[in-house]
Amino acid sequence: MAFDISVLRVGLILSMLTLIFGISMGVMFGANEDGVKQYISDGVAANPAQHDAKSESKIWRYAQRSHFHATGVAGFALVLVLLTGLTSLSRKLKFSAATLIGVGSFYPMAWLSMFILSLPLGRSGAHHALITELITYLTVGCLSAGILLLMYGLLAAPRVATENVLSGNVV
Numbered sequence: 001m002a003f004d005i006s007v008l009r010v011g012l013i014l015s016m017l018t019l020i021f022g023i024s025m026g027v028m029f030g031a032n033e034d035g036v037k038q039y040i041s042d043g044v045a046a047n048p049a050q051h052d053a054k055s056e057s058k059i060w061r062y063a064q065r066s067h068f069h070a071t072g073v074a075g076f077a078l079v080l081v082l083l084t085g086l087t088s089l090s091r092k093l094k095f096s097a098a099t100l101i102g103v104g105s106f107y108p109m110a111w112l113s114m115f116i117l118s119l120p121l122g123r124s125g126a127h128h129a130l131i132t133e134l135i136t137y138l139t140v141g142c143l144s145a146g147i148l149l150l151m152y153g154l155l156a157a158p159r160v161a162t163e164n165v166l167s168g169n170v171v
Contacts, residue, residue: 004085004091005085007085007098008082008084008085008094008095008098009098010098010099010102011097011099011100011102011146012078012082012102013102014099014102014103014106015074015077015078015101015102015105016074016078018070018073018077018105018106018108019071019075019078022066022067022068022069022072022074023070023071025066025067026067026071029063029064029067037056037060040056040059041056043059043119043120044056044119046119046120047120050120050121050122051122051123055118055123058118058123059115059118059119062114062115062118063111063112063115065108065111066108066109066111066112069107069108073105073143074105074108076105077102077104077143080101080146080147081098081101083150083154084097084098084101084149084153085098087150087154088153089149089152089153093149093152093153094153096146096149097146097149099146100145100146100149101142101143101146101150102146103139103142103143104140104141104143104144105139105143106135106139107135107136107139107140107143109135110132110135110136110139113126113132113135114126114127114129114132117129117132
């Protein structure tokens with residue numbers, strides 16, 4: 001079983017972009033947390049009808065969740081993409097699994113959407129905004145499909161390959 005990284009390239013790049021995004025947010029928070037909190041405070045003050053007493057702390061938490069999820073999901077996705085390369089899946093299925101997992105790593109953008117949209121729309125409006133829901137469903141669906149393909153590669157594909165070798169049909 002040869003390890004061919006070229007079929008994993010899209011998934012690796014997408015996951016790395018998400019990781020870079022998460023790290024960048026952490027750097028931004030470290031360098032200018034007060035500025036981010038002031039941005040939130042100004043946004044809440046500009047749209048008082050959309051907010052309550054908990055809005056500032058909840059919206060700040062959305063920004064943090066985007067950062068936390070970006071670093072966590074991206075790291076997790078990188079490992080899954082690399083693991084995909086070790087399976088006996090065909091090149092097409094490896095590419096598909098890696099790409100789906102890479103797209104799935106963009107899930108933290110749903111939290112970023114909620115952070116940005118919650119200032120003018122309020123927390124509920126941001127949560128139910130079309131872009132937030134689209135990002136959520138697309139990325140969770142892609143990640144789930146990619147993991148299922150990976151699981152197939154780990155569980156079913158080796159059994160098929162072994163059965164073919166035992167029967168004399170080399171794939």
